[in-house]
Amino acid sequence: xxxxxxxxxxxxxxxxxxxxxxxxxxxxATLVQEHSTVGVERTFLRLLGLNSATEQEExxxxxxxxxxxxxxxxxxxLVEGSLYWVxxxxxxxxxxxxxVEAAVLAGKLDVGTVKPxxxxxxxxxxxxxxxxxxxxxxxxVKNRSKIKRKLKDxxxxxxxxxxxxxATGNIYEDVLQAKSAVMDGIEIVAVxxxxxxxxxxxxxxxxxxxxxxxxxxxxENFRIMRAALDEVxxxxxxxxxxxxxxxxxxxxxISLLASIEGLDYLLxxxxxxxxxxxxxxxxxxxxxxxxxxxxxxxxxxxMTGEDNYMKTTDAVKSGDSVLASEFINExxxxxxxxxxxxxALGHAMEMNPQYEKVxxxxxxxxxxxxxxxxxxxLKYMCNTKYKTGDIxxxxxxxxxxxLLGACTNQGVLLLGMPTEAVHTPxxxxxxxxxxxxxxxxxxxxGMGEELGYRSDGFIAKFAQKVLDxxxxxxxxxxxxxxxxxxxxxxxxxxxxxxxxxKGAKGVFRVGPKYFNPFYEMMNSRI
Amino acid sequence: MxxxxxxxxxxYGDTTGDGAVQFSFTFPVEPSPKAQEAAAQMVRxxxxxxxxxxxxxxxxxxxxxxxxxxxxxxxxNFDKVEVPELTGQRLNYKEIDKRILEEIxxxxxxxxxNTGFDAHTVGLDAILNMKxxxxxxxxxxxRGFYTVNMGSQVLPAELIERALKEKADxxxxxxxxxQKDIHIADMKDVILxxxxxxxxxxxxxxxxxxxxxxxxxxELGYDAGFSIGSYPSDVAYFLLExxxxxxxxxx
Ligand code: B12
Numbered sequence: 001x002x003x004x005x006x007x008x009x010x011x012x013x014x015x016x017x018x019x020x021x022x023x024x025x026x027x028x029a030t031l032v033q034e035h036s037t038v039g040v041e042r043t044f045l046r047l048l049g050l051n052s053a054t055e056q057e058e059x060x061x062x063x064x065x066x067x068x069x070x071x072x073x074x075x076x077x078l079v080e081g082s083l084y085w086v087x088x089x090x091x092x093x094x095x096x097x098x099x100v101e102a103a104v105l106a107g108k109l110d111v112g113t114v115k116p117x118x119x120x121x122x123x124x125x126x127x128x129x130x131x132x133x134x135x136x137x138x139x140x141v142k143n144r145s146k147i148k149r150k151l152k153d154x155x156x157x158x159x160x161x162x163x164x165x166x167a168t169g170n171i172y173e174d175v176l177q178a179k180s181a182v183m184d185g186i187e188i189v190a191v192x193x194x195x196x197x198x199x200x201x202x203x204x205x206x207x208x209x210x211x212x213x214x215x216x217x218x219x220e221n222f223r224i225m226r227a228a229l230d231e232v233x234x235x236x237x238x239x240x241x242x243x244x245x246x247x248x249x250x251x252x253x254i255s256l257l258a259s260i261e262g263l264d265y266l267l268x269x270x271x272x273x274x275x276x277x278x279x280x281x282x283x284x285x286x287x288x289x290x291x292x293x294x295x296x297x298x299x300x301x302x303m304t305g306e307d308n309y310m311k312t313t314d315a316v317k318s319g320d321s322v323l324a325s326e327f328i329n330e331x332x333x334x335x336x337x338x339x340x341x342x343x344a345l346g347h348a349m350e351m352n353p354q355y356e357k358v359x360x361x362x363x364x365x366x367x368x369x370x371x372x373x374x375x376x377x378l379k380y381m382c383n384t385k386y387k388t389g390d391i392x393x394x395x396x397x398x399x400x401x402x403l404l405g406a407c408t409n410q411g412v413l414l415l416g417m418p419t420e421a422v423h424t425p426x427x428x429x430x431x432x433x434x435x436x437x438x439x440x441x442x443x444x445x446g447m448g449e450e451l452g453y454r455s456d457g458f459i460a461k462f463a464q465k466v467l468d469x470x471x472x473x474x475x476x477x478x479x480x481x482x483x484x485x486x487x488x489x490x491x492x493x494x495x496x497x498x499x500x501x502k503g504a505k506g507v508f509r510v511g512p513k514y515f516n517p518f519y520e521m522m523n524s525r526i
Numbered sequence: 527m528x529x530x531x532x533x534x535x536x537x538y539g540d541t542t543g544d545g546a547v548q549f550s551f552t553f554p555v556e557p558s559p560k561a562q563e564a565a566a567q568m569v570r571x572x573x574x575x576x577x578x579x580x581x582x583x584x585x586x587x588x589x590x591x592x593x594x595x596x597x598x599x600x601x602x603n604f605d606k607v608e609v610p611e612l613t614g615q616r617l618n619y620k621e622i623d624k625r626i627l628e629e630i631x632x633x634x635x636x637x638x639x640n641t642g643f644d645a646h647t648v649g650l651d652a653i654l655n656m657k658x659x660x661x662x663x664x665x666x667x668x669r670g671f672y673t674v675n676m677g678s679q680v681l682p683a684e685l686i687e688r689a690l691k692e693k694a695d696x697x698x699x700x701x702x703x704x705q706k707d708i709h710i711a712d713m714k715d716v717i718l719x720x721x722x723x724x725x726x727x728x729x730x731x732x733x734x735x736x737x738x739x740x741x742x743x744x745e746l747g748y749d750a751g752f753s754i755g756s757y758p759s760d761v762a763y764f765l766l767e768x769x770x771x772x773x774x775x776x777x
């Protein structure tokens with residue numbers, strides 16, 4: 001019997017997992033090559049700068065990019081791509097992009113019916129527009145790095161970073177809550193989106209004050225929160241990171257808006273939408289690729305949602321599906337050019353706190369994930385599912401997870417709230433949660449390096465079993481196909497057919513003349 | 527042990543009748559002696575005596591957080607408290623199943639969904655799915671139930687359509703998100719849709735969720751409300767009793 005600083009995990013098995021995930025990633029790559037979606041097409045237009053919106057009935061603001069894609073779709077032209085037809089309209093009218101925008105909004109131009117122009121002229125202009133769009137994005141990103149360089153970066157000083165959520169529904173109230181969180185030591189603020197936003201097929205516009213269980217993700221809301229965090233950051237000489245959610249039917253659009261407004265992290269995982277919002281699998285996997293390309297370009301670190309799988313299944317039995325999914329997510333992210341340092345893979349095990357040795361089991365999985373993905377700033381989430389209205393006991397559960405997260409050197413600690421089972425956090429809840437974490441992360445600094453694991457102990461065996469199971473699970477997924485595996489409930493015990501779900505109508509097979517210069521300009525590996 | 531006064535029931539700290547209560551709250555002002563006195567004064571004005579501010583600290587941008595203890599001066603007349611309760615009786619799955627098949631003679635047909643934009647399904651699944659909750663099997667497992675689980679994000683109109691198509695006896699809805707009382711609005715919405723179609727008496731209506739109480743459910747026009755810690759067998763038993771009532775085998 002020996003002790004060692006790390007768990008004895010088979011390198012061969014880990015390599016095997018990556019190889020199988022590579023081949024599963026190829027299946028996703030094929031989907032991406034053959035399809036596009038209305039969301040991706042709208043994002044292209046936004047990337048050119050078409051980010052305005054116009055008022056519809058009941059004061060609802062409908063984005064210009066939606067108008068144009070709707071027009072192109074109605075006449076069956078989307079198979080050539082939205083960029084092609086916008087360029088076509090500009091050639092036909094001999095006008096600027098701004099003119100097209102104004103004419104569409106005034107109801108004077110239908111991009112879907114403009115007479116086709118000579119292809120070479122359209123393609124030439126299209127490439128120019130795309131190049132300018134990408135260059136514009138890159139200059140925004142440079143500005144952000146300048147701001148970042150001026151402040152102390154907590155990520156360079158310690159691990160894990162402390163992450164909390166704000167979710168009042170009102171962006172101005174969120175600002176107050178977020179600033180307060182930072183005052184209490186929080187380094188990453190995540191603004192949760194409103195309950196129904198994933199299913200909206202357009203991005204709302206402007207500052208919003210009405211949301212349920214979260215606040216709408218809009219470009220203006222991003223800007224307001226970004227400015228507020230930069231302001232407190234300056235006061236404290238500390239760079240504060242901002243997170244939002246790029247999932248649902250507007251995944252790619254939100255990634256772009258987040259890139260423009262200088263967000264640092266995005267929850268960006270097609271699986272979350274598929275399993276928990278019933279979004280069509282093909283739609284969101286295709287959207288995800290472009291989202292991740294944008295993140296790679298913008299230095300945004302993606303976060304994945306495996307931490308949610310255990311909410312609908314038994315955590316002790318199904319740890320393999322979390323690990324398997326992480327390997328797949330790692331591969332699809334690499335295919336979009338994201339380095340591992342920009343992948344905050346999510347994990348949390350949510351085992352029933354009443355089980356004997358449950359803390360050992362949690363430790364096993366946290367340490368195992370750390371070792372298998374050494375360069376990823378892993379996002380580790382405290383238990384949520386087994387929390388109850390007994391807020392004091394919940395606080396104790398959080399303390400245990402904080403200690404596990406600190407000892408296993410996680411990248412991001414998603415802090416639990418004592419009131420998790422009651423409401424979205426109140427100011428004092430967040431403060432108590434931050435005090436809990438500060439005490440433990442500070443007090444346990446370096447503890448992981450001081451202790452070792454028994455090579456034949458319970459913890460080692462428990463971790464090894466998860467890895468063994470994950471190899472087998474990945475092999476089964478490779479054999480039947482990723483989409484089939486999702487259909488059969490391999491992940492989170494939820495079954496989603498490839499043809500079902502919300503937004504299925506917005507997916508289309510690209511035509512032989514489909515025009516998309518962006519992927520190449522952004523160094524896509526697909 | 528001292529005599530408990532049920533006519534004036536007060537909380538218990540360490541001595542019968544002491545009325546001990548703990549508070550915690552946040553004031554939107556910086557901590558200061560004045561803030562501390564203001565917090566104590568507020569608690570005294572609520573009718574508590576012996577008020578002690580145990581903790582005051584700064585949270586966030588300019589807020590003061592307090593932990594305060596006090597003693598309740600006024601209690602509640604426990605004997606006079608009334609609350610609608612579901613029958614306290616509990617039967618196990620096998621007994622209920624047997625009674626349904628014997629006394630009703632066919633499976634009870636139920637359609638369940640989480641309506642509106644609420645995407646939480648774990649609670650509804652705990653009641654409906656084979657696996658059940660905490661060792662208590664779900665309605666799917668019963669021979670005495672025919673169950674359809676529509677999952678989450680279901681519109682009331684879709685739910686009602688399906689319930690009609692399935693010739694359901696009961697509609698089961700789940701409401702988990704409660705921010706800004708969205709659960710109440712959603713519960714009303716289902717009733718409204720039923721009423722519009724003249725179907726409010728057609729189904730047994732059951733609702734569940736962590737902030738749903740039986741009392742609230744009755745007020746909104748449902749037949750029962752199930753909260754935290756409800757078991758499938760509780761719901762099964764309620765549905766059995768209600769069905770017997772409907773077919774006239776019970777008062
Ligand atoms: C699991 C979970 C999720 C999972 C859901 C997975 C799934 N498929 O269900 C995921 C990660 C997807 C999720 C997402 C969100 N969640 Co959530 N989630 C939870 C969590 C952690 C546990 C809920 C749970 O499963 N409990 C276990 C079950 C068994 O308990 P239960 O639901 O109460 O059910 C029991 C009873 O209530 C009753 N019952 C329930 N339904 C029914 C129905 C019938 C017919 C009957 C008879 C009985 C019954 O019986 C059950 C068994 O006893 C809670 C926090 C917590 N610990 O409670 C937050 C929580 C419910 N979520 C919350 C929020 C805000 C969200 C989001 C809206 C966040 C966002 N903005 O994106 C999204 C949902 C988006 C949407 N469209 O709804 C908030 C709600 C706040 C509030 N009070 O309004 C909570 C409280 C967390 C928090 N503090 O912020 N969530």
